[in-house]
Amino acid sequence: MTQTYSTKLNVPSRPIYSSLLVVFCMVLITLSEPLMPWVWVLSGCAIIIAYVRIKRNLPSVKNITLNLLAIFCMLLLIYLSSSFGLMATMVNLLVVAVCLKLINLHNRADYHLVLIVLFFLIACGFIYHQSIYLVAYYFACLVVLFVSAFLLNKGSLSLGSSVKQSSKMMLQALPITLMLFIVVPRLPPFWQTNVESNTQTGLSEEITPGDIADLAQSDELVFRAEFDNTVPLRQQRYWRSIVLDKFDGKTWKVTRDKQRLNDTSPSNLADSFNQNQFNFRYLVLAQPNSTRWLYSLDFPIIEENMGSIPINVNSQYQLFQEQESPTSSIYILRSYPQVPLTNFVPETDFARFLQVPDEGNLRTQSWVKDNITSQMSFAEKLSVLNGYFLSKPFTYTLKPPLMPSSPIDSFLFDIQQGFCSHYASALTYMLRLSDIPARMVAGYQGGEELSTNILTIRQYDAHAWVEAYDKEKGWIRFDPTSLVAPNRSIAGLLASLNAQESAMFSDEIGSFFSSSIFDGLRGTFALIDHNWNQFVLDFNNDAQGNLIEKLFGELSKKSLTTFLLVALASIGLFLAILFLPYKKWLSIERKTTLQKVLIFMGKKGFKRDKHESMKQFYARIHAHLSVEASSKLAEFIKHYYDFKYRQNSQVDEKHLLRLYFALRDIKSMTAEGE
């Protein structure tokens, strides 16, 4: 093709340039996580150069300089790519590309390139951020990008009308987007990817007392539970997640035992009690985490799993998924708080839950030897151990001093300050020394009431407690932390801290925590967030299936096909409404004055031929017109030509309309005698 589209920009490029720059800055701020420091420096320089170029005309940078810089950046990226992940490297690459291009924007293709890369950067942003607010923020960026794309081809249109027109087109895209989102089937991942998103925080399968304090600083959402009717009291809300049974003197770990993991005996136990007794029925919507463990109240029975990855209950009443889930999990549970946890296999479990390391924490060992005798009953042993915590000045704090060697010794006898994992770890250790099978349970305690039946559990609700085995009653929960800080389990974490600490803490998790107005607002926001999670982020195949079932009554191949067809047809219908010239068909389209005149003349019996010009038309018919009509029509035609073909003519549309009215008001159109 010899003809090529003009690449030179004839439109003022300043608004486009600045809007691209603004969007780049906006996107950059949100990508702090994966960006390498030198990329920050480069972007800063690029932004400053671009800003100066917008302000005044700067000579453009030579291409050779830019190309050399690009090659250098590439090499640096390749060199550093091994220490950053593939995803992060790609994001960095895109940012570098925008930086280098932003310095020298010449023609349309350059602008298009920057637009495309920014689209992709926004998509990358969604890997790191998915909250509704950030999505709205990114959507605003997207709107600006599309408006700038529109400005590239706006012609003589003013800036304001361009924004209006492009926004209109984007609004039209929304229903189609929604339809596609609901209809298009969700495919399974094409290949396995390691998710790099916010799954690093959360409970881990190893607890060294002190770890949970890090979680306490985070207000990140862990899961939400929506109850059918009654919500358990705060003291009852012990959300079991990870059971730790192996202790090496410092750290508690999970025994890696495949067989045990897949042991689903409690589900058999479910038959052993009356399922009609008091229970809580609730739906859990859990954010993805880095482990396979999920959350439940005791004693859990899985009623329905709405995710794609199967969920089981193991012998320690833990919920686990068969593989780590990159997306949220949704499941419905029934929990029976009064059912005892009796699962205990004497042959193996005694050894397992009495295991203690030989070395370390010698003072604790001798203290237990001195105070506990083997003749004591379960209850007596416990009261002795609990008595120790009550008799000594133990305090609850999130910032205890470090206890590097024999941590339990120094916690129990020297420092006597700590938080849940210190207390749970010490009590479990002492119980095992006293010959009582015990284990540490990590999970979440409490939760904020979002509305009357929805609980929100955040990372700062993380907690650790103890379970001891009694031959008659089974596994019994003890929370040594509550002995020291009873508020911890009744009013939540904040209440149990002293004033100074809680001030510092609330600074970190949002200063408007306590005020009642903001409490309400916070609740509203959380509710929005909850719905966002449930209806958008977790809209998967099953949700799609549910919708189809709701609409068609059953989920079958036939109903699926109908659903798809109906959806596609509705998109087609929408497009038809937008674009078909129905206005013309219904003749509600605004007519030009000329058209009105011609229709009027046509009604009077003077039809213009298709190939006749107005002058020819007039020449043909004027003999048949009355004198008045003829002169009026001639005047109209003359003014019409002036209006249409003379530059700077004084005639406007209104004037023509007046002439048309004058013509219409003539009583006798035809010449007399006819």
Added chain:
Amino acid sequence: MFTIKRKWQSLTTWAYAKRDSWLLKRIPSENVIQLNINNTFILPSSFGWSCIGIIVCLFVLGTNFQNNIILLLCYFLLAMMLLAVFHSYFFFVQHQITFLPVSPNFENRQLYLPVQVDAKQNYEGGVLTFAAKESISVTSPLAVKPQVIKVPLPSYKRGLYSCPLISITAMYGFGLFRCWTHLTPKISFYVYPAMQKSMVNLHRANADAQLAHSSDSQFVISDDLQGIREYQVTDPMHHVSWKHVAKGQGMLTKDFSENKGVSGWLRLVDLQNLGTENALQCLCYQIQQLDKDQVQYGLDLGVTKILPQEGSAHLHECLVQLALFSYPAPNSASKSHLEPNVFSQKTQGLR
């Protein structure tokens, strides 16, 4: 290597010829054209293709990360693409294109094809790009009123030509789609020889031949002022007595004695030693000069002879003869087709 290049070139020319003939069959040559589904082509622009690429990438990315937001973005872009097809098409077809006659010009001057654009104003604003084959393109931001755009044509040697293919392109909306059409205007135009400065050599017809061939055979423009008379529209501007105009006495024309009644012949043979093309260019200059001085002149090109006369019609006739002198087989556009065409052009435009 060289032969491959040449082969390739011949292949591309062949392909273009094929395409052009196909286009002509599909979009008949016309001067008033309403753009519509029959003459419009639409395909994604480079930006559009990259957008499609992005959509595919986002779908893979979103599916792999099981990330609904990325999928949402993907579908949004898809919806935008879908709408952009219609918006760019309907923007494009709201235009009516009218090709106006090309005013003839000299070889070394730029020729323009005036194109009038009427829009129904379903969409405001927008840009149309006009390009003639092998020539630079003009981009015109569209205004509300019908407007005339001068599209530069490629440079031609002297002769009679029919208008080349005109491409009209729009990338309305977000630049995602390129709408274009190739139109062949039903317009022919003359290209006169370039003007080359030379002495005017007029063979007087009314004086004896000896005088014409005398040593100073050069025709001298006399400054003998005969008198002053009322200005007539046909009078050359440089004969207007501006002194009188300035004094507010109206337009008066200076009458020169010598030119009155002068008439003669310009002969190609005289300049034959310069080569035909140069000779024609010299003649072209000379008749311009003579016309300016209101001298009656005839043109003797050997076979063709035009009797001495004056006036713009005569000038045009002479220039045409110069343009077509020993012209190889006349161009597909014949003269008979040219004139009514221009006429109908004018009348149709006024509809």
